[in-house]
Amino acid sequence: MKRKLIAAIGVAGMMVGIAACGSEDGKGGTDASGNKTLTVWVMDGSAPDAWMAEVNKEFEAKHKGVKVKVEKQQWNGIQERVTTALSEDTPPDVLELGNTQTAGYAATGGLADLTGDKAKLGHDGWNKGMLASNELDGKLYSAPWYAASRVVVYDKTAFKKAGVTPPKTRQEWIDGLKKLKASDPKTQPIYLPGQSWYVYAGFVWDEGSDLAVKDGDKWKGNLSSPQAAAAMNFYKELQSYSTAPKDKDEATPQQSTDIVPKGGVASWVGLGWEAGGAIDAMKKAGKTADFGYFPIPGKTADKPGSVFFGGSNLAIAERSKNKDLAKEWLALAAGKQQMTAYAKATEGGLLPNTDAAQFKPAAGSFAEAMAKASSVGKITPVTPGWANVETAPNPIKDYMTKVLKGEDPKKAGEAADKVITERVNQQ
């Protein structure tokens, strides 16, 4: 078919002038003069530019004639882009994958098997909680990179005015919200959109249950379980203190930049970059943020609530032409020394893959609250099919909206389970 297309160009005959524009450089690995290019895909917002530049400088100094090309990707539509990229002859050599999506790609054979490189990559030092999503059937397909979890961000002034202090238990949390509501009816005690499903997942885990459970060698959705309903009822109670839309998630509109900076929000649940984004946006609008942070309260005071441990792994494409170089790069970037620099560059807002690289967070910072919660961080079921569940329309989100609007949790859960079961067992 190559011939045919070339023939078509011949027929067209006019393209000569612009034919030179279809550049191929940077993709093939080696150019005419023998220089190699290592292509690295990272997600937008994952790596501070300065840190990345430092890693590549060190790498290029060690490997003469090699250039690292970093391409930032957007999360939106990433699965399709990664799939097609992995199918190409010259894929990106190293790619960042969301931890809920890694298993799905590991199962396709598109990722290089790194089991034999464990020692070089520093496997033994890795955070055990973060390691799980990198493995499938006993083999290692990627290196953990960073993780993060959500905490409650609150407006110190509003809390002070209502006489509320950071709660330690769910009961204290609700009591505080009640007080906040009474002290200033114009301010929502908490901004919690109806489809913040990562928050809900934490409540499910608090009940000792999960979103999907093993059923023989298959998986099945578990939202119709009484535990899921109990978790949803608590979510509903919390949500009743918010005027946020019941049928939207935290990103539409973006809570950190479009909602919180406008004021009228006493607290919200967010990630480190979200808190940072809100602070920046308020600064731009001439306001000052006065944020405090606390982990999502648990059922009892001795343990904070479970949270979703979002994060990313770094993998190497099976079709990469530079696998050895890619492994070298991976060992460097995800190694202890650079991870320490990474943790520092992100000021602890993102947890590095090894506790040894942990940044000592400042008192009262987001990172401090997050570190407290990291002991109870969990991830979604590690199975190749899980990534399918998360694609739009996400059945968990639809379930949440339905229950918030008054539908019976069991009935809504059964409808959602049907979809989850179908999707989670697909490859």
Place this chain on the structure above:
Amino acid sequence: MTVDSQGTATAAPVDAPGRAAGKSKTPPPPSGPKEVLQPPRGRRSLPGGLLPYLLVAPALLSMAVLLLYPLIRNVVLSFQQVNKREMITRETVWIGFENYTKLLGDADFWGVVVRSVGFTAANVALIMLLGTLIGLLLNRLGKKMRLVLSLALMFAWAMPIVASVTVFRWLFDEQFGVVNWLMRTLGFAGYEQHNWFETGFSTLVIVMILLVWGSIPFVALNMYAGLTTVGTELYEAARMDGASGWRTFWSVVFPNLKPFFMITTFLEVIWIFKAFAQVYAMNLGGPDRGSETLPVYAYIEGLGQQHYGLAAAISILTILMLIAAMSFYFRLILKQEDES
């Protein structure tokens, strides 16, 4: 994915003059085409029989390579299982009609088909009706007002889809929507935080407003351009006879612009039926999958879940449905070909 469809849907407002002129103004060429091929001139040009084929060859060839061939590939894909794994490994897994039987046996699929057909019909009817009325209005306005209105239409038509969908989402937003603000300001109760996307139906109504808004300029400007080609004598004659505006339209305007109405309706049906970006971006096919039309369904089931073979099957079914729906049109247009 069809981000371009709106652009196309609102495109080429000026093609109608030609088309309309071609059809309505030229006195039916007594025997035009035949005369061109009269023997005496054959000597100077290429052999008469070959020339037309040479002229259409580049067009046919390029369509064969860049349209027909991918289409055939698409048909082939629809008989395969092409999921994430097969895409990456480039493995070929034949599964016969499985993609088709799965779809045709799925009640959701048929629900989406019915919804799409209804949605398209409502949209096209509204677009044609309002577009025609605005076209007629343009024709009756003074020079200045006409310029104002056509400029407004042009602006709407030039707006990129990404921007228009975003703006419409803002306008109807639950928390920050201008429409809710307007309702509040006008003194209506219950619009403090009214959710315009409460149900699939209400979502589709908003999408419809967007599509109609974006498609009218094409129809209206075309209509106006076509109207200017209808001879004024005809109007005067109709006036003299004391015909009402309504009757003038049906007896003078409509017959003269019939080709225009036919083609425009044809194009609008295709564009609306295929519209993706506007429907998907408005509310991701929600709530609870209630505003999914066929292209959105194809995207969610096929591309979103990375079932590329299934997506191909949906697209083939979509084409077949379009062809079936349009066969009536094809016949009309071919008949017209015979007459010309």
Place this chain on the structure above:
Amino acid sequence: MSTLTRTPRPAQTLRTKKPLRVGAVAKNVTAIVLALVFVFPVYWMFSSSLKPQSEILTKDPVFLFSPTTENYTTATGVDLFWTYVTNSLLVTVGAVLLALVVALAASFAIARMRFKGRKGLVLTVMMAQMAPWEVMVIAMYMIARDGDMLNSIPLLTLIYFVMVLPFTIWTLRGFIAAVPVELEEAAQIDGCTRGQAFRKVIFPLLAPGLMSTSLFGFITAWNEFAMVLVLNKDKEAQTLTLWLTQFQTAFGSDWGATMAASTLFALPVLIVFVFLQRRAVGGMTAGAVKG
């Protein structure tokens, strides 16, 4: 052109004067209301592009604000901005020119010649118009991938060319049919060859048709998103449609920059439109003499 507005008047004046004025006022009021309705979203895009981020999404819309050009600086300051501009122009102009040349030949044959398979060709062109390009993206992707033609500007140009070709043939055919055969014949009697007759007689009369079809092609190619998104992952080979969406990220959307980019993106289309529309309609009325 305004004959129609004038014609009814004398007729109505004979009857009464008042209804006329009411009618005229109603007409103009309707026109103004309609103009406002159509322009409002565009105005909202433009005004948002001049607002600081904090005033874009607000509970009560902000109508008065001190404009800032900051969003435009952000929008045009992205890496590779000028590469996107160049690519978009190359692809769009290339596709349109190619389509015009190829379509001119084909539509001339369809409009002026009788040959076997002509009706089949007309049908083919109509069917091609229905092509579901968006869902063919994956098939196209696999072809390009296996043929090592990803990230290619020429391939993208060719795809856009075929996208606009059916409509171009269809429209030009109408324009050619509108040129009286007698003119062409007269030229040939005067000693022109068939080619000369086409060049000297038909072609000038086709100007408006060429204009309007270019406009259509321009918009289609300029706005295309799905193909370039999947086929050209290399940023160096991407176009402005992808630039438009890059300000909306998972980490917060820069709405001001999105709207500024959209405004800039719409400008060439508007310019082409205003330019071609005048020529096209002007040519059209000039052509009316021939009737």
